[in-house]
Structures are given as C-alpha cells and as structure tokens.
Amino acid sequence: MSKSIKTYQPPSFNLVNFVILAFVIYCVVVYKYAFNFPYLDDFDAILDFLNRYDLAAGKESFVMLLGQHNEHRIFLTHLFSVATLKLFGSIYFPILIFLGNIGWFCVAIVFWQYAKKNAISFSEFLPVPLVLLAFSHWGMMTWAMTSIQQYWQILFCVLCIYFLTKGRLLPAGIFSVLAAFTGGGGLALAPLAILYFLIRRQWSLLLVCIVFFSAVLFVYFHLLPYSPPGTGRLLETFAHPIRFGAFFLGYLGGAFNVSLLGPLSFIVGGLILATLLLRNWRAHVRQNDFLTWVILFILICAVLATINRSHLGMEAGGASHYSVYSLLLICCIYLRALTYASGASHKKRLSFLCALAALLLFSYWLWRAPFYLEDRRHLLNHGYIIYPDRDGAKQVLENSKNQRIFNSPVPITD
Numbered sequence: 327m328s329k330s331i332k333t334y335q336p337p338s339f340n341l342v343n344f345v346i347l348a349f350v351i352y353c354v355v356v357y358k359y360a361f362n363f364p365y366l367d368d369f370d371a372i373l374d375f376l377n378r379y380d381l382a383a384g385k386e387s388f389v390m391l392l393g394q395h396n397e398h399r400i401f402l403t404h405l406f407s408v409a410t411l412k413l414f415g416s417i418y419f420p421i422l423i424f425l426g427n428i429g430w431f432c433v434a435i436v437f438w439q440y441a442k443k444n445a446i447s448f449s450e451f452l453p454v455p456l457v458l459l460a461f462s463h464w465g466m467m468t469w470a471m472t473s474i475q476q477y478w479q480i481l482f483c484v485l486c487i488y489f490l491t492k493g494r495l496l497p498a499g500i501f502s503v504l505a506a507f508t509g510g511g512g513l514a515l516a517p518l519a520i521l522y523f524l525i526r527r528q529w530s531l532l533l534v535c536i537v538f539f540s541a542v543l544f545v546y547f548h549l550l551p552y553s554p555p556g557t558g559r560l561l562e563t564f565a566h567p568i569r570f571g572a573f574f575l576g577y578l579g580g581a582f583n584v585s586l587l588g589p590l591s592f593i594v595g596g597l598i599l600a601t602l603l604l605r606n607w608r609a610h611v612r613q614n615d616f617l618t619w620v621i622l623f624i625l626i627c628a629v630l631a632t633i634n635r636s637h638l639g640m641e642a643g644g645a646s647h648y649s650v651y652s653l654l655l656i657c658c659i660y661l662r663a664l665t666y667a668s669g670a671s672h673k674k675r676l677s678f679l680c681a682l683a684a685l686l687l688f689s690y691w692l693w694r695a696p697f698y699l700e701d702r703r704h705l706l707n708h709g710y711i712i713y714p715d716r717d718g719a720k721q722v723l724e725n726s727k728n729q730r731i732f733n734s735p736v737p738i739t740d
Contacts, residue, residue: 345452348459348688349431355461355692356427359468359699360420362735363706369719371395371471372407372417373732377725379408392507392550395471397634399546401507403474417732419470426466426473429481430650434458436484437657440616444665450677454657456684461695462581462653465646468699472647479509480650483623486515490522491616495531499538506542514626516543522619566636573636575600576643577628581652581687583644585694592644592652599652602659606666613665617658624651624658646698709736 364373379390391404406425411417434455441451466472482505489498502519505512516539523532546552572593579595603621611618628651635642660680667673705712713719726732 342448345455348456351692352427352459352461355696355699356423356467357420359696359703360423361468361703361706362419363709364419364719364723364732365469365702365706365712367395367471368419368469369713369722371400371403371475372419372422373726374722375404376407376411376417376731377722377729379404380729380731389550394550394552396510397554398475398510399507399550400471400475400509402478402504403471403508406474411731416730417726422470423468423473426470426475426477429474429477430458432481433477433484433654436481436488437661440488441661444661446661446664450664450673453660453677453680453684456681456688457581457653457656457660460581460653460684460688461691462583462649462687463646464691464695464698466650467695468702469647475509476511476647476650479505479512480654482508483512483515484620484654487518487619487623488616490519491619502539503542506546511627511630513543513546514623514630515539518619518623518626521622569636569640570632572640573643574628574632576640577631577648577651578624578655579652580644580646580649581656583646583649584690589641589644593640595652596643599655599659603655606659606662613662617662620654621658624655627651707736709734709739711738 375390375393379387382390391408392399392401393404395403406422407417410421410425414421437454437458438448438451441454461467466476482501486498486501486505489495489501498519502512502515505515519535519539520532523529523535547554572589575596576589576592577596578599579592579597582592582595584591631648632643664673664676667676702712711719720738723732723734723738727734
C-alpha cells in the first residue's frame with residue numbers, strides 16, 4: 327500500500343536567499359565606501375557640535391542635543407555622535423554611517439508587517455526590499471549625518487503612520503515627536519494627522535491632535551533657540567511654476583535618475599508615478615489605510631522640499647538623497663496594486679513582473695552608484711575637504727584633534 331507523503335518545503339526559500347544576497351551586497355558596499363573622514367554637513371552637525379558639546383555642561387548640554395542644523399533639529403544625529411564618542415573615546419564615522427543605515431533597514435520591516443496583516447506572502451512582497459535596497463540614494467548611504475537624519479526620520483514617520491492607522495495613538499504620538507526632532511520632514515506629520523482625524527470626523531481626537539502638535543511646534547520654534555530660514559524662497563518658488571512642477575515631479579521620480587538622460591529621466595519617472603497614483607486614487611481613498619497615508623506623507627514632503635529647495639534648479643529635485651521618497655512611493659503603489667489584484671493568478675503575474683522590474687532597478691544602481699561612491703572615497707582618502715568653507719572646516723578639524731574627539735587618519739590636502 328502506497329501513501330502520498332507530503333513534506334514541508336519553504337515556498338520562498340530561494341526568494342529569501344535572493345533578498346539576503348541583496349542585503350549583503352548593500353552592507354558590503356556601505357562597508358567598502360564608508361571612510362573615516364567628515365563629509366559636508368558632518369563638519370557642522372557632528373564635529374563642530376561635539377567640539378562645543380564637550381565644553382558645555384548641565385542644561386546647556388541638553389539644549390545642544392536638541393539644537394538646530396539648517397532648518398532641522400537633529401537630536402538623533404547628536405545623540406548617536408555623543409554615544410559613539412563616549413563608547414569609543416573618539417568619533418569613527420563608519421560606525422555612525424552603519425547606525426544611520428539601520429534605520430532604513432527597519433523601514434522595510436515595517437512594510438513587511440503591513441504586508442503580513444494584508445495576506446501578502448513573502449514571495450509577493452519580494453519587490454519591496456529589492457526596491458528599498460536599490461542604491462539610488464547612494465549619496466546618503468555613506469554620509470554619516472544625513473543617513474542618520476533621513477533614514478531614521480523616515481522610519482519614525484512610517485511608524486507614526488502605522489500606529490495612527492491602527493488607532494494606537496500613544497506610540498503614534500511618541501514617534502511623531504521623535505520624527506520632528508530627528509529631521510524637519512517629521513513636521514509634515516502635523517498636517518497629516520490633523521487631516522486624518524478631520525476626514526474620519528473624530529472631532530474630540532482632532533482637538534487633542536491640534537493641541538498636541540501646537541505644543542510640539544511651540545517647543546520646536548519658540549521654547550528652544552531657532553533661526554528661521556529666509557522667507558524669500560516661498561515667493562521665488564511660486565514665481566516659477568514650471569520649475570516648481572519639474573522639481574516636484576523630479577522629487578517623486580528620483581529613483582529613475584539616469585545620468586545619460588539628465589533631468590528628463592527623473593521628471594518622466596515622477597510623471598509616471600503621479601499618473602499611476604491618479605489612475606488609482608479611488609482605491610487609495612477607499613482603502614484609507616497605512617499605504618494611503620504614507621503616500622500623502624510623501625506628497626506633503628515633496629511640496630515642502632519643492633518650496634525650500636526648488637530655487638536650486640529642477641536638477642536638484644532628482645538628487646540622490648531625495649530618492650528614498652521615490653522608492654517608498656514605488657513600494658506603496660505596488661502594494662496597493664497587489665491588494666486589489668483579482669485572483670491568485672493575477673497576483674502571481676503582477677508580483678513576478680514587478681520583481682523583474684525591481685531586480686532591474688537594483689541592478690542598474692548596483693552598476694551605477696559605485697562610480698559616484700568611488701569618486702567620493704578617492705577625495706576623502708586623500709584628505710580633500712568637501713565643504714564650502716574650507717578654512718572653517720580645517721579649524722573644526724584642528725579643534726577636534728586638540729580635544730581628542732577626532733583625529734584625521736589622512737593628512738589634509740590643501
């Protein structure tokens with residue numbers, strides 16, 4: 327008598343290995359190109375901050391942790407910098423860079439939690455980590471200050487939205503405060519949360535939300551020292567509507583930045599993503615869930631960035647460090663299409679085609695990004711200061727050396 331014996335085989339074993347391979351490649355690239363030398367804002371936000379923090383005491387030290395850098399408060403960057411200095415006796419930038427990238431890895435985990443709760447298998451989820459691990463944001467991957475600020479700000483924002491849409495207001499409020507004091511983009515959660523309760527007609531919670539964010543904004547702008555940016559940018563932005571539109575679309579399509587095609591590539595990419603959003607806007611509004619509000623958050627960030635940065639030109643919209651929002655938008659559009667796919671065969675076909683597209687995107691940036699990263703590492707490896715005020719940067723390095731906070735591993739190139 328023969329019996330049919332069924333043995334369990336993990337259906338996604340090969341796919342899991344594939345994602346692990348992409349993750350390992352990402353970590354290897356970060357390890358290879360993370361150099362122990364400050365880059366751009368690292369001089370101000372990390373070294374100069376630590377030079378001053380080392381001489382401060384008491385209340386002044388705490389206020390400095392919450393201090394301003396440009397239009398942002400970068401509490402987590404300051405906290406990680408101080409912790410690294412206390413634990414290791416000096417600053418080692420690769421440690422800060424890896425700490426920053428951990429925030430980005432955690433964003434993928436949050437999306438996986440959403441996928442699991444919406445009956446999306448790992449094989450169907452595969453395109454999401456592949457997209458998020460694409461190196462379009464190469465500019466931040468090995469940049470200590472910005473990797474901590476941007477990746478962790480996005481993580482806190484995504485967690486806030488996740489808990490908000492689950493009705494868990496306490497963790498949502500905590501993560502909104504962390505987001506606001508990690509990067510300026512976290513302030514976009516204030517209008518987002520107000521809109522959330524307004525649409526749901528939860529008037530008592532709307533009032534609580536307004537009071538809560540009013541208190542946060544009061545602390546952010548008035549209780550703590552704050553230097554506001556110039557107001558001329560707002561008028562200049564709306565005086566150039568074509569540049570506004572091009573920057574906005576470039577911000578959304580930054581993941582498609584192909585250097586040979588110039589701004590046309592990421593503007594067209596943004597236009598395609600915007601078209602997909604408009605085409606399925608009813609589905610997003612009807613669902614009114616985590617993905618819907620992450621998309622709205624991305625759009626709010628795009629508008630704010632366009633107002634603050636479009637004066638730099640439409641090319642700036644497709645900058646590497648903005649492309650993380652483009653990657654998030656791609657993932658949201660894909661997951662929404664997956665939840666509305668009719669039938670198992672349709673979902674399987676959709677996930678397969680999107681996995682191929684994600685692999686293509688990952689492969690392109692795996693080929694392209696190392697050229698940019700190699701150029702940066704070459705300059706830093708030869709002690710070249712990449713900072714607008716070179717004399718000021720040299721003074722910061724000298725002070726850091728005298729205070730035993732950081733000693734350059736290479737001689738400074740004049």
